[in-house]
Amino acid sequence: VNPRARIARTDWTFPWFIGAALLVAVAGGFTLALLLPLAQLEGWDWGARWPALVQAHGHLQVVGWAGLFVAGMAFRLVPRFAAQPLRFAWLTPVVLALLLAGLMGRTIAQPWLNKPGMHALLIGSGLSESVAASLFALSIGATLARATRTLSVAPLFLLGCVGLLGQALLGVAWLSRLTPSLPVISDQRDEVLLGLQFYGFLLPFVLGVSLRALPAFFKHRAPGSFELWGLAGLLAAGSTIGVGSLLLGNGSMAMRARDIAAVLTASAMLGAFFETGVWKPPLGLRPSARPAALLIRTAYLWLLVASVLLASGGVAGVIDGLAMPPYLDDAIRHILALGVFSTSIAAMAQLLLPLLAQRRLQRRAAQREIWILWALFTLATTLRMLGALLQAGSAAADSFGFIALSGLVGMSGVLYLASTMVAAIRRPPAEILLQEIRRP
Ligand code: HEM
Numbered sequence: 001v002n003p004r005a006r007i008a009r010t011d012w013t014f015p016w017f018i019g020a021a022l023l024v025a026v027a028g029g030f031t032l033a034l035l036l037p038l039a040q041l042e043g044w045d046w047g048a049r050w051p052a053l054v055q056a057h058g059h060l061q062v063v064g065w066a067g068l069f070v071a072g073m074a075f076r077l078v079p080r081f082a083a084q085p086l087r088f089a090w091l092t093p094v095v096l097a098l099l100l101a102g103l104m105g106r107t108i109a110q111p112w113l114n115k116p117g118m119h120a121l122l123i124g125s126g127l128s129e130s131v132a133a134s135l136f137a138l139s140i141g142a143t144l145a146r147a148t149r150t151l152s153v154a155p156l157f158l159l160g161c162v163g164l165l166g167q168a169l170l171g172v173a174w175l176s177r178l179t180p181s182l183p184v185i186s187d188q189r190d191e192v193l194l195g196l197q198f199y200g201f202l203l204p205f206v207l208g209v210s211l212r213a214l215p216a217f218f219k220h221r222a223p224g225s226f227e228l229w230g231l232a233g234l235l236a237a238g239s240t241i242g243v244g245s246l247l248l249g250n251g252s253m254a255m256r257a258r259d260i261a262a263v264l265t266a267s268a269m270l271g272a273f274f275e276t277g278v279w280k281p282p283l284g285l286r287p288s289a290r291p292a293a294l295l296i297r298t299a300y301l302w303l304l305v306a307s308v309l310l311a312s313g314g315v316a317g318v319i320d321g322l323a324m325p326p327y328l329d330d331a332i333r334h335i336l337a338l339g340v341f342s343t344s345i346a347a348m349a350q351l352l353l354p355l356l357a358q359r360r361l362q363r364r365a366a367q368r369e370i371w372i373l374w375a376l377f378t379l380a381t382t383l384r385m386l387g388a389l390l391q392a393g394s395a396a397a398d399s400f401g402f403i404a405l406s407g408l409v410g411m412s413g414v415l416y417l418a419s420t421m422v423a424a425i426r427r428p429p430a431e432i433l434l435q436e437i438r439r440p
Contacts (some may be wrong), residue, residue: 007080007083007085013077017096020100030407030414033403033406036403041226058194065342068096103129109125110119124174152228153209155232155233162200162236167193199268203336204235211272217277241258242259243258266307288363295404300340308337328389335381338381342380343381374412380409386401
């Protein structure tokens with residue numbers, strides 16, 4: 001078989017990963033994003049179910065919305081970047097099914113842990129995700145193994161695989177200890193788990209794709225393997241120190257360790273920003289694709305904001321030996337989640353999905369779509385950030401109003417993104433061709 005054909009093979013599960021990400025976002029993660037602040041505003045008494053549903057929301061969004069998109073894209077892009085056929089390609093539908101089963105089990109079992117059979121379902125969901133993460137890491141890792149010398153972003157992808165697996169294994173270990181009266185992972189463990197998910201899994205994958213593609217789009221010097229190993233090393237060190245801090249108990253030593261991890265992570269984020277060239281004109285993109293630069297630049301501006309907040313919180317914490325305040329953690333997390341990850345997903349969808357690529361023929365429609373996506377995701381990020389930061393001051397009572405509004409706008413963004421994709425799939429190629437011919 002021609003190796004080129006094997007590398008570029010179309011994986012039939014790809015649209016299923018993207019569709020599943022959108023479905024989990026709409027039916028799960030963003031629905032909870034709306035219900036959780038509403039419950040606070042309206043005074044609905046959910047008891048211990050509220051914090052359990054917060055953790056379910058976080059997991060649905062991180063592993064479902066962003067994670068399924070990342071996994072689908074990784075299966076598609078890593079072989080092309082590495083110029084190697086995907087190893088164990090038959091595993092892709094297994095990974096998808098196990099991830100979905102894990103997400104569903106977790107969302108049902110954790111908030112309803114007082115019902116019969118739910119403890120077993122919770123453990124089963126964690127195991128399902130752990131097996132999925134192992135198989136994903138096996139397939140992507142084996143594909144990359146032959147390309148570590150030629151593909152300079154390989155260390156970021158390898159770190160992402162380790163991060164996904166690490167968080168799944170720690171997750172199942174900690175979920176198995178939950179009880180009906182306390183159905184939430186403790187704050188300290190949860191913070192470590194979320195650190196691993198954001199800075200050890202999602203960020204490395206997003207940066208890996210970005211640092212491979214953006215320097216070409218913006219005609220910037222491509223980062224060398226020294227810089228990329230350095231970035232991956234900083235992120236890996238941050239994650240390792242974060243996990244290691246659990247061995248230090250919960251005194252000021254442990255907090256200082258986590259603050260140092262935050263500073264290392266922030267410096268990697270800052271370094272990555274300067275390797276992209278997003279401030280230059282996007283001359284490497286075809287003129288018809290250039291409007292998408294707005295989404296890319298916005299995502300990287302949010303990365304800059306998140307890295308400054310993370311660095312300042314980390315440095316302040318190292319100096320006074322305190323933990324990062326929860327409202328700041330929450331703000332940084334959602335700036336990344338909505339401003340960087342969700343906005344990048346919208347940009348990727350506009351640039352890379354082959355079905356949508358056909359849409360670019362109708363230039364004005366594509367431009368309008370990008371403006372709407374930009375407005376919705378930017379507004380959702382801003383409102384969510386304000387909602388988090390307000391918790392620090394005297395206006396805490398207003399914060400859930402901002403957060404609920406952000407949930408509504410975020411949900412509209414995801415629904416709109418899904419609708420642009422469905423429209424692109426539905427539009428018959430002949431129609432596109434006719435429009436092209438009719439153009440003066
Ligand atoms: C507009 C959309 C969103 C809204 C309104 C929203 C709202 C919330 C709320 C109310 C909380 C609980 C905060 C608290 O403990 O007081 C939360 C936590 C969280 N959210 Fe979101 N969220 C949104 C989008 C996202 C996205 C896209 C992601 C990830 C990709 C995400 C990840 C998380 C995580 C990881 C947590 C912490 C979970 C934990 O404590 O274990 N959120 N969110």
